[in-house]
Amino acid sequence: MIEIKNNVYYCGLNDKDRKIFDELIPLEHGTTYNSYLVKGSEKTALIDTMYPPMSDEFLKNLGDVKIDYIIANHGEQDHSGTLPKLIEKYPDAVIVTNRFCKNNIMEMLLIPPARIKEIQNGEELSLGDKTLKFYIAPGVHWPDTMFTYLVEDKMLFTCDFLGAHYTFDDNIYADNSEALKLSAKRYYAEIMMPFRKMCQKYTQLVKEINPEMVLPSHGPIYKNPKFILDLYEDWTSDEPKNLVVMPYVSMYGSVKEMIDYLAEKLNAAGIQTLKHDIVSDDLGDLAMALVDAKTIVLGSSMVLASPHPAAANAAYLANVLNPKAQYATIIGSYGWGGDLIDKLAGMLSNLKVEIIEPVLVKGRAKADTYQKLDEMAKTIIEKHN
Numbered sequence: 001m002i003e004i005k006n007n008v009y010y011c012g013l014n015d016k017d018r019k020i021f022d023e024l025i026p027l028e029h030g031t032t033y034n035s036y037l038v039k040g041s042e043k044t045a046l047i048d049t050m051y052p053p054m055s056d057e058f059l060k061n062l063g064d065v066k067i068d069y070i071i072a073n074h075g076e077q078d079h080s081g082t083l084p085k086l087i088e089k090y091p092d093a094v095i096v097t098n099r100f101c102k103n104n105i106m107e108m109l110l111i112p113p114a115r116i117k118e119i120q121n122g123e124e125l126s127l128g129d130k131t132l133k134f135y136i137a138p139g140v141h142w143p144d145t146m147f148t149y150l151v152e153d154k155m156l157f158t159c160d161f162l163g164a165h166y167t168f169d170d171n172i173y174a175d176n177s178e179a180l181k182l183s184a185k186r187y188y189a190e191i192m193m194p195f196r197k198m199c200q201k202y203t204q205l206v207k208e209i210n211p212e213m214v215l216p217s218h219g220p221i222y223k224n225p226k227f228i229l230d231l232y233e234d235w236t237s238d239e240p241k242n243l244v245v246m247p248y249v250s251m252y253g254s255v256k257e258m259i260d261y262l263a264e265k266l267n268a269a270g271i272q273t274l275k276h277d278i279v280s281d282d283l284g285d286l287a288m289a290l291v292d293a294k295t296i297v298l299g300s301s302m303v304l305a306s307p308h309p310a311a312a313n314a315a316y317l318a319n320v321l322n323p324k325a326q327y328a329t330i331i332g333s334y335g336w337g338g339d340l341i342d343k344l345a346g347m348l349s350n351l352k353v354e355i356i357e358p359v360l361v362k363g364r365a366k367a368d369t370y371q372k373l374d375e376m377a378k379t380i381i382e383k384h385n
């Protein structure tokens with residue numbers, strides 16, 4: 001355990017070898033599962049627990065410390081998964097959480113209700129000379145999430161909110177580097193962006209609480225919370241950037257030719273473009289690009305008279321991540337027929353975007369196709385201006 005300050009300890013673990021999260025998103029730097037021990041003059045509380053595969057190491061590191069309360073800020077098992085072993089090891093410890101999380105840990109981890117103390121928003125729990133105050137913050141990113149504030153030390157434990165999949169060695173504090181910024185953005189894109197409005201709200205709440213330290217459940221601790229709060233204000237703002245994101249899959253090069261042609265036109269007009277080969281590029285990079293995009297141009301070949309499955313996957317992902325993009329369109333190429341445009345457009349139904357006239361061609365682009373792409377470029381340029 002590492003003492004952070006005044007009898008508050010970091011007791012989380014690095015998982016540097018983890019390559020993918022939720023069996024979906026590649027991890028560039030692995031991740032950490034952060035847990036914190038707060039020793040008051042009368043009682044000791046553990047804030048969040050551990051991902052189950054690492055529970056033995058976690059319990060060993062806790063040693064014979066006495067724990068009176070286990071604060072469950074969130075029911076997802078990377079933070080709550082060691083609760084069953086903890087209540088066995090500490091038969092007198094009480095789990096403290098909100099109503100939604102209580103239900104989750106009862107259903108998912110079979111925690112007996114008698115072991116749980118349910119708290120309300122704003123309620124406080126005394127540890128003697130230290131006080132924990134609970135802010136129920138549903139939606140970042142489950143309905144059961146809450147923050148725990150250590151009042152006297154001005155330390156705010158935000159669980160997943162403001163976190164990053166970023167590992168460290170001895171230095172548990174944010175280095176405010178470009179690498180951390182990118183990691184935090186990737187994490188925001190993949191986990192928090194679908195709840196952008198809630199993230200806006202809770203960014204303001206954290207600013208109002210004005211903690212001296214923000215301690216999330218993944219990644220480093222922020223001694224300077226302004227670093228991450230400024231980033232969240234930018235990422236969650238309603239205004240996208242002058243950026244067109246162009247995920248594409250191209251079986252025989254026709255779609256790529258058209259994507260390249262459109263990108264050149266847009267670049268010449270001062271619009272930034274980001275082309276993303278859905279098959280070979282990192283899915284997390286696409287998610288990150290969607291944080292800022294004003295327009296999405298999805299390019300696809302056809303397989304068996306339908307959009308290429310990789311394009312369908314990208315459309316599905318964009319649809320669930322629900323970025324703030326304002327415009328979308330489709331560029332497609334087919335061999336012998338089928339329905340590409342309607343199927344792909346139908347998969348973007350969650351997005352509040354205006355659909356710009358798509359371009360679809362049999363085989364390679366021809367003179368009239370390039371005219372249509374010129375029209376598409378002109379429309380996008382007008383919209384971005």
Ligand code: FEO
Nearest residue numbers: 074076078079160
């Ligand atoms: Fe890191 Fe929602 O769990």
